[in-house]
Amino acid sequence: MFLGFGEEISWGQRLFGFGTPKLINKYNVQGEFNLHNLDIFNIRNFDGNLKTGVERILSINFLYRLFWLGYALLLPAIYQFSIFIRYVVDKIRLPLPPINLGIFFLINWIVYRTIFQFFLPEGKTQHYYDTILEQMECISAFLFFMLSIYFYNLYKTKILDA
Amino acid sequence: MKIDKKHNRVFMTYAIPIILISITSYSIYAFLPEATISTLGEEDHLIEYLTAFFFLLAGIFFLLAFLTKKTFFYYYWLS
Numbered sequence: 001m002f003l004g005f006g007e008e009i010s011w012g013q014r015l016f017g018f019g020t021p022k023l024i025n026k027y028n029v030q031g032e033f034n035l036h037n038l039d040i041f042n043i044r045n046f047d048g049n050l051k052t053g054v055e056r057i058l059s060i061n062f063l064y065r066l067f068w069l070g071y072a073l074l075l076p077a078i079y080q081f082s083i084f085i086r087y088v089v090d091k092i093r094l095p096l097p098p099i100n101l102g103i104f105f106l107i108n109w110i111v112y113r114t115i116f117q118f119f120l121p122e123g124k125t126q127h128y129y130d131t132i133l134e135q136m137e138c139i140s141a142f143l144f145f146m147l148s149i150y151f152y153n154l155y156k157t158k159i160l161d162a
Numbered sequence: 163m164k165i166d167k168k169h170n171r172v173f174m175t176y177a178i179p180i181i182l183i184s185i186t187s188y189s190i191y192a193f194l195p196e197a198t199i200s201t202l203g204e205e206d207h208l209i210e211y212l213t214a215f216f217f218l219l220a221g222i223f224f225l226l227a228f229l230t231k232k233t234f235f236y237y238y239w240l241s
């Protein structure tokens with residue numbers, strides 16, 4: 001989560017006004033001091049075109065989606081059926097999201113895709129279409145925030161009960 | 163029955179803000195002009211700063227939860 005925070009604000013580059021090192025600048029699509037806009041992770045190439053196929057799998061947007069899909073939806077689902085997964089999760093005491101909160105990640109993505117595909121008018125600027133992707137990421141960050149409060153309240157209550 | 167009601171109340175505590183934030187966020191396409199929407203989604207503008215802010219808050223509360231529960235990792239690496 002802290003990595004996500006730092007990356008989103010390019011580790012305070014605008015805030016503190018420091019420049020981008022030459023090496024990072026060379027490989028960063030937006031010329032910023034962060035990892036997620038490096039050519040290998042960015043959703044677009046240097047020429048501004050959206051990546052496709054295998055290249056797209058390595059994009060940070062895709063990896064982030066895999067992360068929330070795995071952690072907030074698949075893990076709680078598999079936990080119910082797999083003895084091995086249940087043993088590992090319990091052993092390391094990994095906070096397991098409740099599936100009825102995890103499902104909101106999927107709903108958020110479905111709403112985003114639906115609006116993007118069927119409701120946005122054609123012929124607008126690129127920024128106009130990029131905004132909805134930023135909104136989807138913003139809501140997913142809010143969902144992680146809600147999850148973190150859920151875990152905090154859960155553990156605090158358990159300790160107080162004990 | 164009491165447990166079910168309590169569980170539902172807890173769930174709604176989290177679900178209501180999520181639904182309200184989502185509806186408010188996506189409804190801007192119905193109300194705001196194109197130029198405003200485009201500006202909001204640009205780098206270093208409101209939506210990106212909000213995303214960063216939520217990640218920061220999530221990080222803080224995950225850390226607090228971690229310190230409260232004292233997980234496997236806490237015992238083996240930090241204690």
